[in-house]
Amino acid sequence: MIRLIRALIDTAALRHNLGTIRAYAPGAKVMAVVKANAYGHGLVSTALALADADAFAVARLEEGVVLRSAGVRAPVVLLEGVFSAEQLAEAAHHGFELVVHDPLQLKLLESHRGPERFIVWIKMDTGMNRLGFRPEAFPEALQRLRALPVPALELRLMTHLARADEREVWMTREQVAAFDHAIAAAGLSGKNRMATSIGNSAGILGWPNAHGDWVRPGLALYGVSPFGGETADQHGLKPVMTLETTVLTVRQVKAGETVGYAGAWRAERDSAIAILAAGYGDGLPRHLDNGTPVLIGGARYPLVGRVSMDMIAVDVSAAPKVFTGSRAVIWGAGLPVEEVATHADTIPYELLCGVSQRVPLELK
Numbered sequence: 001m002i003r004l005i006r007a008l009i010d011t012a013a014l015r016h017n018l019g020t021i022r023a024y025a026p027g028a029k030v031m032a033v034v035k036a037n038a039y040g041h042g043l044v045s046t047a048l049a050l051a052d053a054d055a056f057a058v059a060r061l062e063e064g065v066v067l068r069s070a071g072v073r074a075p076v077v078l079l080e081g082v083f084s085a086e087q088l089a090e091a092a093h094h095g096f097e098l099v100v101h102d103p104l105q106l107k108l109l110e111s112h113r114g115p116e117r118f119i120v121w122i123k124m125d126t127g128m129n130r131l132g133f134r135p136e137a138f139p140e141a142l143q144r145l146r147a148l149p150v151p152a153l154e155l156r157l158m159t160h161l162a163r164a165d166e167r168e169v170w171m172t173r174e175q176v177a178a179f180d181h182a183i184a185a186a187g188l189s190g191k192n193r194m195a196t197s198i199g200n201s202a203g204i205l206g207w208p209n210a211h212g213d214w215v216r217p218g219l220a221l222y223g224v225s226p227f228g229g230e231t232a233d234q235h236g237l238k239p240v241m242t243l244e245t246t247v248l249t250v251r252q253v254k255a256g257e258t259v260g261y262a263g264a265w266r267a268e269r270d271s272a273i274a275i276l277a278a279g280y281g282d283g284l285p286r287h288l289d290n291g292t293p294v295l296i297g298g299a300r301y302p303l304v305g306r307v308s309m310d311m312i313a314v315d316v317s318a319a320p321k322v323f324t325g326s327r328a329v330i331w332g333a334g335l336p337v338e339e340v341a342t343h344a345d346t347i348p349y350e351l352l353c354g355v356s357q358r359v360p361l362e363l364k
């Protein structure tokens with residue numbers, strides 16, 4: 001049975017994108033970021049498709065536990081770390097790598113007495129001002145981590161870029177310089193060298209000096225460009241998710257009549273309107289604007305009127321061959337999610353993560 005609406009996940013595209021990322025960051029190891037249900041693509045199936053990744057990164061402990069329960073044995077990095085002794089014990093049980101960004105997390109590690117030893121990523125804040133030790137607080141954090149009663153298996157260094165998606169902005173250079181400077185000032189060169197990780201997708205694709213020993217791609221793995229106005233294929237990436245739905249009916253609307261809630265769209269002439277099974281209950285933003293493209297039979301038609309919970313309306317007056325049962329693409333192959341995002345005044349990340357539980361994911 002073909003579902004009315006489904007998100008097709010192209011696992012070959014996932015693997016292709018991993019290869020593209022490796023070509024952009026030769027020599028770097030890849031920590032595939034699969035937080036938030038792999039950006040809506042399905043956490044476990046994505047990790048299984050990316051078995052060649054060197055590690056997986058998740059935001060929360062629970063996400064890592066799901067991976068382990070599915071039999072994923074690869075290294076798993078908790079990007080936000082742990083926040084209680086119970087979480088630390090669970091992370092130890094599963095062999096997770098920990099990001100440490102806050103003094104509380106230092107205390108938890110100092111209190112840890114178990115036999116398990118952790119790979120610890122010390123997060124440095126080089127300007128994002130979200131998580132991480134500021135460069136001036138870094139030496140003390142490092143010193144405490146070196147003095148743990150149960151020594152870390154390995155200490156590594158991480159920072160996160162705030163504006164790498166803006167090619168003309170200087171901040172990425174400043175962040176990398178601040179990171180390098182703090183590392184040098186702490187004497188971590190030569191035989192004291194520690195592995196580093198800097199680049200997210202935009203860092204990987206746009207800033208060769210902002211990679212580090214480990215790169216952390218999310219969006220690029222899913223075949224989407226992090227740069228506004230640039231498409232994935234310019235970077236050699238293929239879209240992984242195609243959100244596909246069905247025409248429920250096609251109706252003739254007379255000039256002057258309105259379509260949908262609030263009469264938000266009025267027909268200027270007699271029009272053929274297709275009603276599609278996709279709405280905000282499936283994760284479409286309610287404020288997709290009039291004119292948002294929808295792909296039916298390979299051609300684009302404009303969305304008209306309000307997005308409702310289960311349906312949208314599309315003006316198919318120019319398309320005699322759209323019928324009840326015709327398939328339509330909301331975004332994905334042939335219609336980049338980057339482009340759809342601009343019609344909702346948002347970013348592709350939010351659209352992908354927002355696909356709701358009602359939409360079945362189907363691997364292809």
Ligand SMILES: *Cc1c(COP(=O)(O)O)cnc(C)c1O
Binds near residue numbers: 079201202219220226
């Ligand atoms: C989400 C996240 C990433 C991945 O970012 P993309 O822009 O999707 O590549 C990398 N690092 C950290 C710390 C993150 O939170």
